[in-house]
Amino acid sequence: MNYGHRLKFGLRLPTHDGCEPGRPVQWAGMAEQQGLDLLVIPADTTEGSELEPWTVSSWIAATTSSLGLSVEARPTRHPAMLARAVASLDHLTEGRVDLTLPAGPASAGSGPMSPGREARWPADDTGAALSEAIHVVRELWNVLDRGLGRFAGRFYRLAGAQKSAPAHDVPIVVDGQDRNVLRLVGKQADEWSTGGWDIAALAAGNRVIDESAREAGRDPREIRRRVTIRGDFGDRTGIFTGTAADWVTDLLPLVVDHGVGTVVLDTDDRGVAITFATEVAPALRAATEAALPREWSTARVRRSAALARRRPGIDYDGVPAEMAEVVEPGDLAYARLRSGYLRGGAPGIILRAETNEQVAQAVAFARRHPGVPLSRRSAGHGISGRSTNDGGIVIDVSLMNTIEVLDEKTRRVRIGPGARWAEVAAALEPHGWALSSGDYGGVGVGGLATAGGIGYLARGHGLTIDRLRAVEIVLADGSTVKAGDSENSDLFWAVRGAGANFGIVTAFEFEADEVGAVAFAQLTQDASDLERYLVEWGRVVEDSPRDLTSFVIVPPPRAGRPVLALSRTMVDAADRETVLARLEPLAAISPLYAQDVVISSYAAVMNNASDDAPVSHGEPVSRSGLLRHITPQFAAAAASVLRSGAIGWFQLRSVGGAVADIPTDATAYAHRDANFSLVVMGGIDEVVDKAWDRLRPFLDGLYISFESSLRPGRLAEAWPPRTLSRLRELKTVYDPEGVFGDNFALTPATNTPGGRDR
Incomplete structure (x- = not known):
């Protein structure tokens, strides 16, 4: 079967006694230049030299910009130290790292093995020790649960260690074919790596992994499958020899019938590596697309551990596919997006939008969930605005953060709601302009520019809203309108001081002030x-x-x-x-x-x-x-x-x-x-x-x-009585059902069904 993973192609960094210091960087540069997805850095990369493998990994990371790095860890390295090292490297590479844990030699008959796989984890129970190591690593990466990391096992203990999350959800790859290891892969790992390409062994391994995954409540599709191959181009003398087309013929059954998602080449011949990258990889991708059903690799499979954190009352399967990002309670990004600057939260889902259409889709999704709290967020700094909640929906527009000068002569600027005022000030400074905007640069434009804006220039230049000339706003019914003095002037009046009640502003047009030193x-x-x-x-x-x-x-x-x-x-x-x-x-x-x-x-x-x-x-x-x-x-x-x-x-x-x-x-x-x-x-x-x-x-x-x-x-x-009365009349027109009720929510002037107040 195929597990629906988009194909990746990688190169295993050659190992050499007395390896020249520049050799790893040269191979990494070649792999990235030829369009490969991954460089596997073995634990024995520099065996026989004076270079330490993790230092080499960091050096390679610094000389590449898009190449994924699959770093093998020595069993002698304590998993707590390993977790911190991987998290640090992942941040330095902006999320390009995965962690490979070699489990030891494969069982007989599994096919050829790559060099350097003889290391074992502590004692003679490889599965138990490796399982504990994975538990320790995941515990120290788990910032979704607050507090110190703790673990008590037979091989490893954590009495209370500081957690440190990587930049992205780092996959843990386990390399081995022992049955205990295969069962561990099904229960705990994100990817299985095997040095053999024997189809019978691959099929048998998949069966064990799939069975173990289902027993653990996991979907077998959560687990990517990786093979490492060797070969040469020229005469056809066996598997992975001959032409690039011959290689594709050999690899296609592994992908289509046995679910291989990552193919890694183990070679020390640059010519073979280049042909693999430029001829085999694209041809195999095309052959796979032709052999499998349409959209075979588009569905995202969330981890069972992430699914377990979902909150009741939210149709997770009905989330709009158009969103820029969807963050659930089980996602790593949730830890930094769940709360605001002054308010803690535990929302059920965060919908991140970067276009008007995505905001409209998010609003429509929220409307399908009556009774579920809805919060809106630009930068999350608001005190009055509930930019987060407990168990509800958050529409996050922080990605809508562009700052554009529309007209130099009139000082007209267009600013997204997710821009922060420090960024706005920096963008306007070269023109000799400014907009009065509170006292903290981390505040988002969206909240302040709909409430008032009492800033350091207020007495001389007025409130922030006094320099506002027009807005684009997504209304409760999902429509996007522009409001200013000449169109939708009633809505424009309301936005300047009570804007949270009437929609989500997706763009502001200001007339900046001339402000020098x-x-x-x-x-x-x-x-x-x-x-x-x-x-x-x-x-x-x-x-x-x-x-x-x-x-x-x-x-x-x-x-x-x-x-x-x-x-x-x-x-x-x-x-x-x-x-x-x-x-x-x-x-x-x-x-x-x-x-x-x-x-x-x-x-x-x-x-x-x-x-x-x-x-x-x-x-x-x-x-x-x-x-x-x-x-x-x-x-x-x-x-x-x-x-x-x-x-x-x-x-x-x-x-x-x-x-x-x-x-x-x-x-x-x-x-x-x-x-x-x-x-x-x-x-x-x-x-x-x-x-x-x-x-x-x-x-x-x-x-x-x-x-x-x-x-x-x-x-x-x-709001004074006259202002409040007018606002309630407009609430009846623009949001009669009270969709936007998270910040000083108004009751519609008429008894409209669904209207509500806070």
Whole structure:
């Protein structure tokens, strides 16, 4: 039978006593140049020389870019060290490695064997020792289950080791024909490698592997089959001799009738290797396509271990085939995609899209799952937006991250929702442009540009949404529309401040601002008289020209330590006199513990994001509010909350200025008269709410990006009555069934069937 694996062709690196250091690299370069898929690096590659095999493997990896590397491991190498070495090499090669574990000599009559296969695993029970080694390796690669790696066996033990996942799901190849080894392959391995090409032995081995796989609850198609062959071109004297066509005749039954998916050539003749790569491989591919049913190799077979992690209520078999990537709970990529930057999650499936059509397909899939949570994600940094969930569907548009200049003259740019603001700033800097965009470069465009966008240039240039000129958006019914001032203007109004309710924006068109060099000041000041500091900071900000925007963080006071205020201030100017004039009033509020003032670019300030995958747990607890002025009464309440220990984060951001120039009813972001935005964070909802109640009397409205609460009254705080009424009317038009209910979900104005609120 055939197991449906796309054919791969490889070359076994020759072994030579006293191997010249450059020889392995030369063979690797030749294999890659001739289009081979794989280079097998034997454990005894450099036998008789002073070169260490894994170092040679790394050297070969550095000199190739597309060639797969199948690295054989010595049984003497501890599997824990092996797991870390393979994971490291896989990252360095961007996912080009598989691991081969030689089990020992084959049984008699199995056909010719490649050299260097006499090594055995510990003791005389090869199957048991090798099985434990595979368990150890998989445990240390298993980052889907959090915590340290642990294993207790007869040959190997892990008392608590740090896990380290490779870049991709590294296949584990087991080489051998002993019956115990074959049964182990069926239970644990991803690929069986045999040095023999005897058809009877191959068929017998397949039967044992398939039976063992089914007993273990696995699909035999999970296991790829590999043969290593030798031969020569010229006179036809036996199998794998003669012409390339003769070789194809010899190989075709192994592929079609016995499921071989990988053919590796063992030779030290470069001419034979080149003919194999350029004549045999393409001819065998064509012959296989002709001999097998159409689309014989297109179906993906997931591991049984991955299938066991699927969540109930999701039609995994009905996932759209058009998606750029589908990530399930059993996939290695799930570990870095399951959570957001501040919110832990365990979704049932993640649909990654990179086109409008794929987004529409993902929305249609979600609509077929009523009652299953749906989350949307650009970069996953949102506090209010549920960019992940438990057991539900996530539509991830982070791959839609292009940044394109449409018109130099009008500074029109088109940006994908998955782009991050640090990338946007870097792309705009060469033009002398910028877009005000929060304070952290890792935030995705999609979330911030539909909520508001309170950034370091807000007082001089407005909110991020104030520079938005048009969007493309996939609606709940799967249609894609463009919205701007001249078309679908009602939808464009709603997108700017409540966009999460109306669809998935797949492209933003902004008119960037002309922004040159800026000054950025980080001041650490004494805030022992906390009430006075807050009032004075607020007064200075309101009295300052619009080219100054300041944020301040006040860490909760700790016994025995001074109370600090950490301000981050941008001045949209570069000349020394202007910068000093703007900053001196802030510095004069209280004594300075530290100061750092630089004149740089906006892009340099925003280049503060980490590329590490998020490892968040639990739910953020945050509260957001808007206020017009920092009065002594508000400052007293804020100081009381800070001293109570109820919160762990307190930040004020200045707004006002250009933000207030936009009419209140021009966008769904309606609280234009606020001069400050407040956000606090803590650990327990009830504790934070009790502290927040002391601040609520001074607040008028909230900023939806920073509010994690699901309390019913938050909708009325987010939008004034007139704005809220209009939004609900539009919800009736664009999403009457409440498909998009993961972020400040609105109830349709009419009692539409399927409408819902959060």
